[in-house]
Amino acid sequence: MKLCIILLAAFVCVTAAFFTGTVFARSDDQVILTSKPFTENYILTEMMVELLENDTDLSIVNMAIEGGTTSVLHPAMVAGEIDIYPEYTGTGWLEVLRHDEVIPDPEELFDRVAEEYLERFDLVWLPSFGFNNTFTLAVRQEDAERLELETYSDLAAVSDQMVFGSEPDFYEREDGYPGLVEAYGFEFRQTSQMAIALKYPAISQGEVDVINAFSTDGLLKTHELVILEDDKNYFPSYLAAPIVRKEILDAYPEVGESLSRLEWLITEETMMELNYQVDELRRDPREVARDFLVEQGLIQ
Amino acid sequence: MEFITNVFQLMLVDRRQVVLSALSEHVVISMTAIALISAVGIPLGILISRFRRYAQPVIYITGALYTIPVLALFGFMIPVLGIGIRPTLFALFIYGLLPLVRNTYVGITGVDKSIVEAARGMGSTSRQLLLNVELPLALPVIVAGFRTIVVMTISVATIASYIGAGGLGDLIFRGINTYFLELVVAGSILVALLAIVADGFLGLLEKYLLKRVH
Numbered sequence: 001m002k003l004c005i006i007l008l009a010a011f012v013c014v015t016a017a018f019f020t021g022t023v024f025a026r027s028d029d030q031v032i033l034t035s036k037p038f039t040e041n042y043i044l045t046e047m048m049v050e051l052l053e054n055d056t057d058l059s060i061v062n063m064a065i066e067g068g069t070t071s072v073l074h075p076a077m078v079a080g081e082i083d084i085y086p087e088y089t090g091t092g093w094l095e096v097l098r099h100d101e102v103i104p105d106p107e108e109l110f111d112r113v114a115e116e117y118l119e120r121f122d123l124v125w126l127p128s129f130g131f132n133n134t135f136t137l138a139v140r141q142e143d144a145e146r147l148e149l150e151t152y153s154d155l156a157a158v159s160d161q162m163v164f165g166s167e168p169d170f171y172e173r174e175d176g177y178p179g180l181v182e183a184y185g186f187e188f189r190q191t192s193q194m195a196i197a198l199k200y201p202a203i204s205q206g207e208v209d210v211i212n213a214f215s216t217d218g219l220l221k222t223h224e225l226v227i228l229e230d231d232k233n234y235f236p237s238y239l240a241a242p243i244v245r246k247e248i249l250d251a252y253p254e255v256g257e258s259l260s261r262l263e264w265l266i267t268e269e270t271m272m273e274l275n276y277q278v279d280e281l282r283r284d285p286r287e288v289a290r291d292f293l294v295e296q297g298l299i300q
Numbered sequence: 301m302e303f304i305t306n307v308f309q310l311m312l313v314d315r316r317q318v319v320l321s322a323l324s325e326h327v328v329i330s331m332t333a334i335a336l337i338s339a340v341g342i343p344l345g346i347l348i349s350r351f352r353r354y355a356q357p358v359i360y361i362t363g364a365l366y367t368i369p370v371l372a373l374f375g376f377m378i379p380v381l382g383i384g385i386r387p388t389l390f391a392l393f394i395y396g397l398l399p400l401v402r403n404t405y406v407g408i409t410g411v412d413k414s415i416v417e418a419a420r421g422m423g424s425t426s427r428q429l430l431l432n433v434e435l436p437l438a439l440p441v442i443v444a445g446f447r448t449i450v451v452m453t454i455s456v457a458t459i460a461s462y463i464g465a466g467g468l469g470d471l472i473f474r475g476i477n478t479y480f481l482e483l484v485v486a487g488s489i490l491v492a493l494l495a496i497v498a499d500g501f502l503g504l505l506e507k508y509l510l511k512r513v514h
Contacts, residue, residue: 065464066473
């Protein structure tokens with residue numbers, strides 16, 4: 001009995017000591033990056049990690065937050081729990097800043113978002129990676145041909161026969177499902193929600209007929225899907241860029257210098273190809289990121 | 301068959317580093333949570349067996365906490381505890397409390413009344429009664445509760461990855477988010493293995509304790 005109590009006490013002490021020592025400690029020269037939970041963001045973050053490790057002497061941590069949608073990551077940035085992650089201008093404008101005004105010019109949107117982030121949250125938008133990953137709607141090629149679908153308006157006309165599938169996030173976002181339905185008058189027969197990565201298998205297997213896709217998705221080409229045209233310009237532009245806490249940039253100017261080497265480096269086609277390598281060819285996002293940087297001559 | 305070899309190739313060769321660090325994070329998170337639960341749960345169980353009028357409310361409250369869905373709990377806690385290890389431990393702690401408190405309480409109160417009376421009759425103080433009679437006899441039930449929380453904590457800790465605390469959930473979520481089924485399976489196998497090994501070890505401990513008690 002005594003032995004048992006002693007053992008238990010020892011166990012408690014050892015783990016507690018180990019834990020407070022290692023896990024809670026956030027050392028001084030540490031920069032914490034994270035990504036939103038999908039392929040493209042994983043790759044972008046791995047690129048930044050790789051580059052920062054190469055260019056600086058800081059301790060770079062890549063924290064996996066698999067529930068890390070903007071609604072989770074933004075408060076964590078403001079609270080200083082994380083320092084850097086890749087975000088998209090449209091998302092920042094609508095979801096974080098809560099504006100409903102439409103700004104069609106991508107550059108102007110970027111400037112407005114960057115300005116307001118700095119003012120309100122002390123967060124800095126570094127120059128864009130160079131591509132726009134907007135939302136789009138995709139249908140199976142056979143349906144597109146059979147029903148002669150080219151635009152969202154075409155789709156609206158036959159939407160009562162279709163099942164719409166999307167991640168939970170999309171139903172709640174400012175730029176998401178409710179506004180889309182309002183803009184085009186969609187009347188889908190049914191809607192269903194699933195993890196981002198399950199949308200492609202779901203539409204291929206006929207579980208759903210329409211999905212919201214990202215325009216840089218690598219799987220659009222392998223799953224024989226057709227992207228429809230947003231003929232009423234419902235979706236804003238989504239230029240991808242790193243957001244960094246200003247405190248970090250002030251304390252370690254080398255972070256900003258290093259990351260600015262990614263400025264306008266990645267086109268939409270390139271991003272689609274990189275996504276394809278992870279989603280279809282099943283390569284590790286870290287390796288894909290590293291190979292790309294080597295290819296661009298940014299690291300050895 | 302090829303699928304299985306792919307999974308093991310992934311675990312043991314291709315992403316060995318990632319898998320190892322996820323595994324060790326998982327062990328650290330689970331052990332810390334289990335330590336916290338034990339440090340609070342067992343004393344609390346003993347306490348309510350001494351002051352029985354608090355027993356029902358305490359068990360009722362821990363039971364109510366037990367029913368909150370884990371993901372919802374994370375949602376509530378992000379504004380307060382933020383992300384990472386703290387909210388994860390808090391969630392695991394809340395979940396593990398009920399089985400251990402209840403088993404400790406039931407184990408002690410379930411000790412044969414005549415034995416308790418006999419011990420009292422022989423002049424035991426209540427401290428002696430607890431340490432020399434009640435706890436040893438309740439031990440099998442308490443250990444059974446402990447086994448429950450160990451297995452449960454190891455499996456629930458998978459969700460830690462959702463809010464950035466790492467662990468084997470990283471592999472599973474990563475796999476789901478990048479269309480990589482093998483990674484999901486690799487992560488799941490490791491979680492299951494970890495739980496089975498821990499449970500098997502505790503099973504042996506339980507047998508040993510039973511022998512000593514009887």
